[in-house]
Amino acid sequence: MEPEKKINRIRLLLVDDEADFRKTLAKRLQKRGITAHQAGNGEECLALLSENPMDVVVMDVKMPGMSGIEALHLIKKAYGETEVILMTGHAATQDGVEGIKSGAYDYLTKPVEFDHLLRKIVQAYDKIVGRKQKKEAAEFKARIKQQMIATERLAALGTLAAGVAHEINNPLAIIKEAAGYLSSLIKKDELADMPRREVFEKALEKIDTSVKRARTITHQLLGNVRKTESILAEVDVEQLVEETIQLVNREAKDRDISVVLQRIGDPTTIWVDPNQIRQVMINLLSNAIHATPGGGRISVDLKSAGSGVSIAVIDTGSGIPKENLNKIFEPFFSTKSPGEGTGLGLFVIREIMDKLGGTIDVESRLGHGTQFTVQVPNQREA
Ligand SMILES: Nc1ncnc2c1ncn2[C@@H]1O[C@H](COP(=O)(O)OP(=O)(O)OP(=O)(O)O)[C@@H](O)[C@H]1O
Numbered sequence: 465m466e467p468e469k470k471i472n473r474i475r476l477l478l479v480d481d482e483a484d485f486r487k488t489l490a491k492r493l494q495k496r497g498i499t500a501h502q503a504g505n506g507e508e509c510l511a512l513l514s515e516n517p518m519d520v521v522v523m524d525v526k527m528p529g530m531s532g533i534e535a536l537h538l539i540k541k542a543y544g545e546t547e548v549i550l551m552t553g554h555a556a557t558q559d560g561v562e563g564i565k566s567g568a569y570d571y572l573t574k575p576v577e578f579d580h581l582l583r584k585i586v587q588a589y590d591k592i593v594g595r596k597q598k599k600e601a602a603e604f605k606a607r608i609k610q611q612m613i614a615t616e617r618l619a620a621l622g623t624l625a626a627g628v629a630h631e632i633n634n635p636l637a638i639i640k641e642a643a644g645y646l647s648s649l650i651k652k653d654e655l656a657d658m659p660r661r662e663v664f665e666k667a668l669e670k671i672d673t674s675v676k677r678a679r680t681i682t683h684q685l686l687g688n689v690r691k692t693e694s695i696l697a698e699v700d701v702e703q704l705v706e707e708t709i710q711l712v713n714r715e716a717k718d719r720d721i722s723v724v725l726q727r728i729g730d731p732t733t734i735w736v737d738p739n740q741i742r743q744v745m746i747n748l749l750s751n752a753i754h755a756t757p758g759g760g761r762i763s764v765d766l767k768s769a770g771s772g773v774s775i776a777v778i779d780t781g782s783g784i785p786k787e788n789l790n791k792i793f794e795p796f797f798s799t800k801s802p803g804e805g806t807g808l809g810l811f812v813i814r815e816i817m818d819k820l821g822g823t824i825d826v827e828s829r830l831g832h833g834t835q836f837t838v839q840v841p842n843q844r845e846a
């Protein structure tokens with residue numbers, strides 16, 4: 465930071481009962497770029513502080529009414545961030561020492577040497593800035609740590625989910641097989657007169673539907689989480705996105721929702737596994753369609769970003785409540801009823817994007833809509 469600019473920023477308050485002294489000092493400070501506020505005693509000083517936060521207070525110790533030391537105590541109690549520089553009489557260094565014990569930044573004996581005072585003001589301000597930066601750095605570190613914990617947790621959940629899916633596949637196959645066998649059995653002539661046959665048939669149907677649903681889940685998990693090798697091709701992303709829009713268009717049309725593709729700027733041909741992008745697009749589009757009321761509009765904005773592409777799916781739907789924003793990527797987090805959503809769509813996208821070295825971001829305004837943006841890097845640099 466340039467020293468000139470820094471000085472301009474300092475919010476300074478001069479407190480002294482000698483008006484002439486105060487005014488002269490303020491004038492000299494003004495010449496150096498600091499506009500000082502002024503107060504004639506401790507009470508005035510506190511009243512001013514309650515309205516205007518200050519960085520540095522330069523204050524006389526000996527004042528009628530509240531002493532500088534008393535005022536210092538109150539300032540430090542109420543405005544811990546503010547630094548106080550005391551001015552003591554020539555023979556009263558004891559006051560200064562006591563002031564420092566009570567939290568003053570420093571003390572100067574009167575008559576004060578102007579440049580010395582100015583240096584002290586700047587140093588006190590630097591202390592505040594340093595403290596602020598340290599606090600910000602600590603907050604940043606805490607945030608990153610939080611994020612890392614969340615990412616690790618997600619990765620662990622993913623592994624767990626894939627493991628469970630794998631284990632469940634076998635018993636599922638057996639259930640399906642057994643249910644199929646029973647269905648074929650009760651169709652046989654010898655069981656034509658079976659009592660309460662429809663009840664059995666209904667129950668078997670239920671088993672069949674549920675098995676199908678469970679298999680959709682396990683396939684999603686295993687297909688996308690476990691699969692490591694991808695098949696790269698040179699893909700015209702615009703065309704691919706157009707195709708996926710066609711795939712969901714029927715559902716969109718049924719709900720009177722229009723889906724519009726917009727390519728901005730350069731052509732977007734990159735090396736990537738088309739299946740992965742298709743999966744990402746279908747999951748994003750179907751979420752957007754589910755969230756958007758009839759008559760609404762979804763736009764897909766496509767543009768090249770570096771050597772890769774950026775795809776944004778913007779809907780005019782319900783939006784996502786703040787408290788859900790960091791949960792939506794977790795496996796099985798869904799606000800839909802069990803028949804409508806498994807809560808795997810975004811999780812799978814996140815996994816794919818991680819694998820591709822890309823990113824997915826979300827911005828949402830409740831009641832207005834949501835924008836998901838994926839950045840897909842080119843998988844084979846030209
Ligand atoms: N475009 C969107 N607008 C509003 N909410 C959304 C949007 N996309 C996702 N969500 C919220 O995030 C949740 C998780 O989405 P995700 O795609 O992972 O699962 P799902 O859509 O519920 O189920 P499925 O596994 O069938 O995709 C949704 O249930 C919904 O609450």
Ligand SMILES: [Mg+2]
Nearest residue numbers: 747751809810
């Ligand atoms: Mg979904």
